[in-house]
Amino acid sequence: MKFLLPASLLLVSSATGWNTDVHNQIGFMAEEFLTANATAVLSQLLEPQYNGSIGRAAAWADGFAHTDEGRYSYQWHWIDSHDYPPKSCHLNYSQDCSTGGCVVSAIANQTSILKSCIKAVQTGAFSPDRNLTCSYALKWVSHFLGDIAQPLHASGRAAGGNFFKVKFGNESTELHAVWDGYIPYLAANVSHPFSNQTIAPFFSGLVSRIRKDLFYEAPYMWTACTDPEDAVKCATSWATESNSWTCNYVYSRVNQSVDLAEDGYAFGAIPIVELQISKAALRLATWLNKLVGEEGNIEQNEGVVVGQQGRVSGAQQTILAHSEEETVDEL
Ligand SMILES: *[C@@H]1O[C@H](CO)[C@@H](O)[C@H](O)[C@H]1NC(C)=O
Ligand SMILES: *[C@@H]1O[C@H](CO)[C@@H](O)[C@H](O)[C@H]1NC(C)=O
Ligand SMILES: *[C@@H]1O[C@H](CO)[C@@H](O)[C@H](O)[C@H]1NC(C)=O
Ligand SMILES: *[C@@H]1O[C@H](CO)[C@@H](O)[C@H](O)[C@H]1NC(C)=O
Ligand SMILES: *[C@@H]1O[C@H](CO)[C@@H](O)[C@H](O)[C@H]1NC(C)=O
Numbered sequence: 001m002k003f004l005l006p007a008s009l010l011l012v013s014s015a016t017g018w019n020t021d022v023h024n025q026i027g028f029m030a031e032e033f034l035t036a037n038a039t040a041v042l043s044q045l046l047e048p049q050y051n052g053s054i055g056r057a058a059a060w061a062d063g064f065a066h067t068d069e070g071r072y073s074y075q076w077h078w079i080d081s082h083d084y085p086p087k088s089c090h091l092n093y094s095q096d097c098s099t100g101g102c103v104v105s106a107i108a109n110q111t112s113i114l115k116s117c118i119k120a121v122q123t124g125a126f127s128p129d130r131n132l133t134c135s136y137a138l139k140w141v142s143h144f145l146g147d148i149a150q151p152l153h154a155s156g157r158a159a160g161g162n163f164f165k166v167k168f169g170n171e172s173t174e175l176h177a178v179w180d181g182y183i184p185y186l187a188a189n190v191s192h193p194f195s196n197q198t199i200a201p202f203f204s205g206l207v208s209r210i211r212k213d214l215f216y217e218a219p220y221m222w223t224a225c226t227d228p229e230d231a232v233k234c235a236t237s238w239a240t241e242s243n244s245w246t247c248n249y250v251y252s253r254v255n256q257s258v259d260l261a262e263d264g265y266a267f268g269a270i271p272i273v274e275l276q277i278s279k280a281a282l283r284l285a286t287w288l289n290k291l292v293g294e295e296g297n298i299e300q301n302e303g304v305v306v307g308q309q310g311r312v313s314g315a316q317q318t319i320l321a322h323s324e325e326e327t328v329d330e331l
């Protein structure tokens, strides 16, 4: 964005991503897919108040972006394409990433810092004495892999939809906020924020659907590009995919003269939000597992059924059966 929002608007507009509690939940989902080794190594990088939890730490970047100290990182939460959905959608990293960075470059930069931090932990060279460079890198990576999956974080029209007025549930708001929060809350059928301490039932339901391959697009396809060595390429592919939703749904179905909670728009958006959130979580876990040197083999370590139904062990079936009970309650 080339302009500043008034401070009051910044607080409510969520210009920086999924609502903070949704970011926490994406982190908690990712934790479910981390290997034991990855969990152990990564927990050493975080400040004590997070108790080693990626989920608890995953929302930090929003608050930090709004401090004087962290102002430079504000624009790292998105990439503004120069297209005009729904007429045209395209994203070009070298053209669209502003001077000072964007979500793609920030993922690449922070991933490379995180990699050296992990190496330091593994060689015993890491001084756990408040190395903020490393803590920030992990918190940013955990946050930005969430942001980049939000369609309006890879779209320049109306500044990511922040200036696109809509009505939702009789409230005047903007399209960006609808995707950041209103739709996730509707999908989960909650009227209050999700926990910032533990995974909420709706998100455990998504974890269970990932494990059971119950999305219309198989989870193994989501992680086709998840090599941290190819960070710019992979992050660009994720952003491009998010950007294409702005043509395929976000702007093609929106009608500014009706209430989006009532005309079918919000309900049609639920599967997209569920898919994008699930992709973000699985990609984050795969990314972090690979950085720890586990080759991202989450199937072997955590019993994820990656795209092949029926390949579950007895132990996994127990986990799945349990998740299913939770899912039924929730969805
Ligand atoms: C972590 O990985 C190392 C080496 O790959 C292995 O020896 C160790 O048992 C693993 N630890 C855990 C907790 O999985
Ligand atoms: C901190 O994490 C440990 C290990 O995962 C857990 O047993 C403990 O309950 C957590 N403490 C708090 C306060 O969440
Ligand atoms: C992206 O933009 C660069 C710089 O303007 C240009 O050279 C390149 O051809 C573009 N790539 C695509 C795929 O359009
Ligand atoms: C990435 O790192 C380079 C060099 O370290 C720096 O110039 C650039 O501003 C950084 N960008 C982001 C988005 O972090
Ligand atoms: C933090 O750890 C990284 C990786 O070991 C290191 O490169 C960096 O210098 C450390 N920073 C501080 C302030 O100790």
Ligand SMILES: *[C@@H]1O[C@H](CO)[C@@H](O)[C@H](O)[C@H]1NC(C)=O
Pocket: 168, 169, 170, 261, 262
């Ligand atoms: C919006 O307001 C109208 C009239 O007050 C009411 O009938 C309707 O149920 C409200 N819609 C929502 C989604 O709250």
Ligand SMILES: *[C@@H]1O[C@H](CO)[C@@H](O)[C@H](O)[C@H]1NC(C)=O
Pocket: 189, 330, 331
């Ligand atoms: C949504 O939640 C409300 C209140 O908790 C409940 O009465 C309703 O049945 C739920 N709707 C669905 C579709 O689950």
Ligand SMILES: *[C@@H]1O[C@H](CO)[C@@H](O)[C@H](O)[C@H]1NC(C)=O
Pocket: 196
């Ligand atoms: C977590 O949620 C509680 C209760 O909603 C809130 O008081 C607290 O400030 C939140 N913590 C963080 C770090 O956002």
Ligand SMILES: *[C@@H]1O[C@H](CO)[C@@H](O)[C@H](O)[C@H]1NC(C)=O
Pocket: 255, 256, 257, 258
């Ligand atoms: C938007 O909704 C209004 C009111 O229902 C309707 O008249 C109009 O045709 C709709 N616009 C589009 C593009 O569907």
